[in-house]
Amino acid sequence: MVIVNLYAIMRDPALWDNPNEFRPERFLVSSKEQDNLDFNQNKTEEQNFSFIPFGGGRKSCPGSTLALNMMHTTIATMVQCFDWEFAGEGDNAKINMQLGGGFSLPMANPLMCLPVIHFNPFVSSR
Numbered sequence: 475m476v477i478v479n480l481y482a483i484m485r486d487p488a489l490w491d492n493p494n495e496f497r498p499e500r501f502l503v504s505s506k507e508q509d510n511l512d513f514n515q516n517k518t519e520e521q522n523f524s525f526i527p528f529g530g531g532r533k534s535c536p537g538s539t540l541a542l543n544m545m546h547t548t549i550a551t552m553v554q555c556f557d558w559e560f561a562g563e564g565d566n567a568k569i570n571m572q573l574g575g576g577f578s579l580p581m582a583n584p585l586m587c588l589p590v591i592h593f594n595p596f597v598s599s600r
């Protein structure tokens with residue numbers, strides 16, 4: 475049986491440049507590579523299976539298709555309808571990408587943000 479430690483893989487400096495840096499553009503890939511939706515899009519030889527958010531094999535996540543589809547709508551709505559104000563205080567006063575413990579990789583210091591609604595052209599102001 476193969477046991478994969480997601481924490482170790484996702485933050486392994488041998489696989490990722492500055493793994494603790496929030497740099498989503500690292501996942502930008504060419505349209506050719508996007509045809510190959512195997513979650514290893516940005517890969518070099520060594521990076522095979524370096525990004526496996528839904529696990530793999532027989533026990534992999536059965537909700538991955540739903541999650542990937544919903545994620546676009548959810549994030550697009552959050553960006554279109556709201557501005558986001560950073561609201562961290564105390565231990566959370568700075569954005570900190572350090573991971574906490576646990577099964578689902580929570581942040582050590584949760585990111586606190588307040589949604590601020592802005593003009594929505596699709597909602598009548600009457």
Ligand code: HEM
Nearest residue numbers: 526527528529530531532533534535536537538540541542
């Ligand atoms: C971004 C969203 C999600 C992520 C990152 C995620 C990730 C995962 C991971 C890593 C596993 C363990 C896979 C393994 O053991 O190899 C898993 C299992 C599972 N996920 Fe998800 N998941 C997501 C959304 C969902 C959704 C939307 C559903 C259902 C509607 C779902 C249902 C399940 C179920 C039932 C399992 C257990 C599968 C089994 O043990 O056979 N997940 N998920």
